[in-house]
Amino acid sequence: MKAVAPPENPETLVQPVRGTASPRHTQTLRVLHVIDRLDMGGTEYVMLKVMKGLEGEEFESRVCAARGFNEDLAHLQEWREKIFVAGQPRSGFQLLVLPLRRIMREFRPHIVHSRNWGAIEAVPAARLAGVPVAIHSEHGYIPEMVHGLPRRQRWIRRGSYAMADALFTVTEELRRYHARQAGIEAERFRVIRNGVDTDRFAPRAAKRQEIRASLGIPPSAFVAGIVSRLVSIKDHPTLFRAAEELASRKMDVRVVVAGSGPERERLEAIVNSSPLLAGRIMFLGAQDNVAELLNAFDVFVLPSLTEGMSNTILEAMATGLPVLATRVGGNPELVEDRVTGMLFTPGDAEKLSAQMDILLGDEVLRARYGAEARRRAVADFSLDRMLANYRDLYFELAERKGVFKHERLPDQT
Numbered sequence: 012m013k014a015v016a017p018p019e020n021p022e023t024l025v026q027p028v029r030g031t032a033s034p035r036h037t038q039t040l041r042v043l044h045v046i047d048r049l050d051m052g053g054t055e056y057v058m059l060k061v062m063k064g065l066e067g068e069e070f071e072s073r074v075c076a077a078r079g080f081n082e083d084l085a086h087l088q089e090w091r092e093k094i095f096v097a098g099q100p101r102s103g104f105q106l107l108v109l110p111l112r113r114i115m116r117e118f119r120p121h122i123v124h125s126r127n128w129g130a131i132e133a134v135p136a137a138r139l140a141g142v143p144v145a146i147h148s149e150h151g152y153i154p155e156m157v158h159g160l161p162r163r164q165r166w167i168r169r170g171s172y173a174m175a176d177a178l179f180t181v182t183e184e185l186r187r188y189h190a191r192q193a194g195i196e197a198e199r200f201r202v203i204r205n206g207v208d209t210d211r212f213a214p215r216a217a218k219r220q221e222i223r224a225s226l227g228i229p230p231s232a233f234v235a236g237i238v239s240r241l242v243s244i245k246d247h248p249t250l251f252r253a254a255e256e257l258a259s260r261k262m263d264v265r266v267v268v269a270g271s272g273p274e275r276e277r278l279e280a281i282v283n284s285s286p287l288l289a290g291r292i293m294f295l296g297a298q299d300n301v302a303e304l305l306n307a308f309d310v311f312v313l314p315s316l317t318e319g320m321s322n323t324i325l326e327a328m329a330t331g332l333p334v335l336a337t338r339v340g341g342n343p344e345l346v347e348d349r350v351t352g353m354l355f356t357p358g359d360a361e362k363l364s365a366q367m368d369i370l371l372g373d374e375v376l377r378a379r380y381g382a383e384a385r386r387r388a389v390a391d392f393s394l395d396r397m398l399a400n401y402r403d404l405y406f407e408l409a410e411r412k413g414v415f416k417h418e419r420l421p422d423q424t
Contacts, residue, residue: 043324151319206397241272
């Protein structure tokens with residue numbers, strides 16, 4: 012889709028300042044967000060939340076999906092007229108620097124913000140297009156990254172990072188990882204953590220039995236839930252084995268699996284091969300009512316082999332759920348062990364089963380963990396806080412590069 016181009020000559024942005032107060036910027040910064048492919052991942056959702064949250068008098072946003080977007084996704088319909096596409100919707104090598112430069116020259120952004128490896132060509136493209144500010148951020152892992160990055164990719168990253176005006180990651184762990192892989196100082200990266208809408212994702216006791224009844228789950232059952240893509244890196248089988256252990260001891264445990272992905276058939280085969288799991292595992296597919304669904308859970312489980320910064324953990328915490336998660340990636344930066352939930356080693360179904368057993372038998376402990384999780388989500392990981400961090404970064408860099416200037420006006424007091 013072609014976005015409507017702005018006027019031919021971008022104006023100089025003026026920030027009026029009255030006294031020493033921090034003013035609202037009265038002109039508009041154009042921001043082009045670049046991503047590999049616009050689909051259902053957590054990075055895409057964060058990007059869209061930023062675009063929607065900042066859109067208005069201060070910002071005009073467009074997104075460039077380097078390798079296309081999923082046209083069937085309902086939540087993308089409102090964005091269709093704001094999406095550029097640079098390349099083809101296929102895997103494999105595509106040289107996209109020149110198509111990206113063409114799009115930038117058409118939209119004339121003040122800021123280009125690219126995310127992850129698949130969009131890193133946007134940094135040199137921004138330099139060729141004369142864009143004042145280029146930002147690159149790293150948001151998570153893909154399976155191929157677990158054992159380190161190929162040498163060629165490390166070189167390309169290092170060169171692109173050097174051309175960027177700012178770099179950031181969403182966790183301290185990712186900050187250290189990408190600095191080490193590129194051979195640069197960790198201080199080159201800032202950290203801007205993801206945020207969650209703590210009004211939308213909140214405890215709602217009335218929804219608990221309503222959702223359970225709609226799923227055919229008895230009120231007294233212990234429900235462990237997971238919301239994620241059905242991909243191997245999320246390691247659903249470890250959760251199934253933990254539930255199987257509890258079921259072998261006649262405990263009424265149910266597992267609700269929300270999400271879609273290529274692993275569904277294999278995961279269903281695992282469940283169907285176990286008589287103990289019959290009727291205990293529910294595959295719901297992709298859900299658009301996650302905020303309500305979470306209220307039906309007693310505990311949220313994420314047994315990922317690797318993880319960046321999990322948006323679903325944040326949503327579960329905001330809903331007041333204790334979280335059981337693997338001690339990998341950014342998980343320990345979200346889940347405080349024995350305070351908001353518990354951490355375990357990837358693949359350790361026995362440990363996970365023991366943790367589920369503890370929470371199954373102690374409703375008071377579940378409530379305490381859940382309340383602290385909710386408090387932490389509101390205090391440290393709110394959507395408003397994340398949006399303020401992005402806004403401040405964009406305007407700080409725009410000012411540094413001379414995109415706008417201060418105009419100090421007299422106090423109106």
